[in-house]
Amino acid sequence: MTTDKTEQKAQRHKSRQQKVKAGVDAKIAAAQQEKGILLVLTGNGKGKSTAGFGSVVRAVGHGKKAAVVQFIKGTWGCGERNVLEQLGVDFHVMGTGFTWETQDREKDTQAAETAWLAAEKLLQDESVDLVLLDELTYMVSYHYLDVERVVQALANRPAMQHVIITGRACHRRIVELADTVSDVTPIKHAFEQGVKAQQGFDY
Amino acid sequence: MTTDKTEQKAQRHKSRQQKVKAGVDAKIAAAQQEKGILLVLTGNGKGKSTAGFGSVVRAVGHGKKAAVVQFIKGTWGCGERNVLEQLGVDFHVMGTGFTWETQDREKDTQAAETAWLAAEKLLQDESVDLVLLDELTYMVSYHYLDVERVVQALANRPAMQHVIITGRACHRRIVELADTVSDVTPIKHAFEQGVKAQQGFDY
Numbered sequence: 001m002t003t004d005k006t007e008q009k010a011q012r013h014k015s016r017q018q019k020v021k022a023g024v025d026a027k028i029a030a031a032q033q034e035k036g037i038l039l040v041l042t043g044n045g046k047g048k049s050t051a052g053f054g055s056v057v058r059a060v061g062h063g064k065k066a067a068v069v070q071f072i073k074g075t076w077g078c079g080e081r082n083v084l085e086q087l088g089v090d091f092h093v094m095g096t097g098f099t100w101e102t103q104d105r106e107k108d109t110q111a112a113e114t115a116w117l118a119a120e121k122l123l124q125d126e127s128v129d130l131v132l133l134d135e136l137t138y139m140v141s142y143h144y145l146d147v148e149r150v151v152q153a154l155a156n157r158p159a160m161q162h163v164i165i166t167g168r169a170c171h172r173r174i175v176e177l178a179d180t181v182s183d184v185t186p187i188k189h190a191f192e193q194g195v196k197a198q199q200g201f202d203y
Numbered sequence: 204m205t206t207d208k209t210e211q212k213a214q215r216h217k218s219r220q221q222k223v224k225a226g227v228d229a230k231i232a233a234a235q236q237e238k239g240i241l242l243v244l245t246g247n248g249k250g251k252s253t254a255g256f257g258s259v260v261r262a263v264g265h266g267k268k269a270a271v272v273q274f275i276k277g278t279w280g281c282g283e284r285n286v287l288e289q290l291g292v293d294f295h296v297m298g299t300g301f302t303w304e305t306q307d308r309e310k311d312t313q314a315a316e317t318a319w320l321a322a323e324k325l326l327q328d329e330s331v332d333l334v335l336l337d338e339l340t341y342m343v344s345y346h347y348l349d350v351e352r353v354v355q356a357l358a359n360r361p362a363m364q365h366v367i368i369t370g371r372a373c374h375r376r377i378v379e380l381a382d383t384v385s386d387v388t389p390i391k392h393a394f395e396q397g398v399k400a401q402q403g404f405d406y
Contacts, residue, residue: 009308010309014307014308027395033397033398033399034398035398037393037398039250040390043388045385046242046383046385047242047254050254050257050258052257054253054254054255054258054260055253055257058406060286062402063282064403079261079262079266080260083264087286104217105212106213162401175390179396179398180389180391180392180394181389181391182250182387182388183248183388183389183390184250184385184386184387185385185386185388186383186384187386188381188383188384189382190238193382195237195382196235196236200265200332201258201261201262201365
């Protein structure tokens with residue numbers, strides 16, 4: 001490339017980037033409201049709970065108070081729990097295994113109820129800055145929890161409290177209430193190609 | 204509901220769950236290979252970098268060695284960096300701000316090159332269990348880095364090393380090489396509704 005062409009390319013890049021920056025700056029200027037965000041991470045792809053977990057660590061890294069209610073036991077290894085407990089995160093785990101391990105509707109419903117009572121308490125506590133309701137969506141899909149009861153507790157929480165809900169197939173009522181919703185779509189997954197879940201990476 | 208109906212419903216639930224469990228168990232039995240996974244978290248939705256960050260914390264929680272190269276400075280606050288550095292994570296940040304802040308193609312290309320050299324070194328180091336290449340995709344999209352060079356380094360890394368690449372619009376060549384790819388699609392975003400990015404939650 002001649003020096004002239006390089007110069008032209010650099011100029012084009014600069015003016016393109018200036019436009020991008022102007023657009024981003026305008027959006028940042030327009031976005032002035034502060035409020036507790038309800039973030040839903042749904043879809044069938046990998047990364048939902050991990051993002052929730054990362055958000056909790058970020059929050060405590062900023063000196064915020066965070067709590068976790070994990071509605072399916074066993075999806076996180078002790079590695080994560082150790083880290084969170086060292087960081088002072090309030091941690092509740094539902095008292096049964098995977099719902100497709102237990103196969104007992106009544107027992108699962110009771111366990112979901114107990115975990116949900118812990119969640120409701122957190123959703124009324126102004127001192128808690130972030131509540132992660134990990135895998136909550138399944139409790140609603142399986143009718144272990146009534147969706148309207150969940151929606152009520154979310155809608156009536158402290159104004160500045162952030163909540164993250166993870167899990168596949170999030171109920172429409174919760175999606176409607178949410179401020180930010182990401183759908184994590186699997187393009188491909190190593191597991192489908194015969195690679196096993198590995199400690200320290202998958203759990 | 205009569206006791207009979209409740210009983211029937213519980214039985215139906217149980218047999219449905221047994222089928223689900225059988226399917227999951229069969230997949231787990233089939234997935235026996237262990238290898239270093241290349242995970243790509245792409246798409247325009249919220250949660251990609253946060254999931255990468257969560258994966259790093261998970262890894263060190265299991266006593267693994269993890270490293271981060273952050274290709275866009277400023278997307279993570281000091282909260283995350285504090286936590287990671289306390290946990291002993293090797294952390295490199297590219298020496299310019301957002302690429303749409305700098306508007307200087309040559310300077311950005313040099314900064315990307317320096318950051319990539321750190322990445323290449325990590326991708327040759329067997330002692331590193333997990334490498335997070337945060338926001339790498341933009342370096343390829345903007346032609347700051349040659350995609351074939353990136354693909355070569357990824358393909359030739361230690362067999363058991365996990366790598367996570369985050370960022371929008373991941374190049375097709377990297378997606379092809381990846382073991383697991385999730386596309387994070389925004390369904391809605393609080394920012395678009397005038398809510399500002401908040402410390403301890405968004406950054």
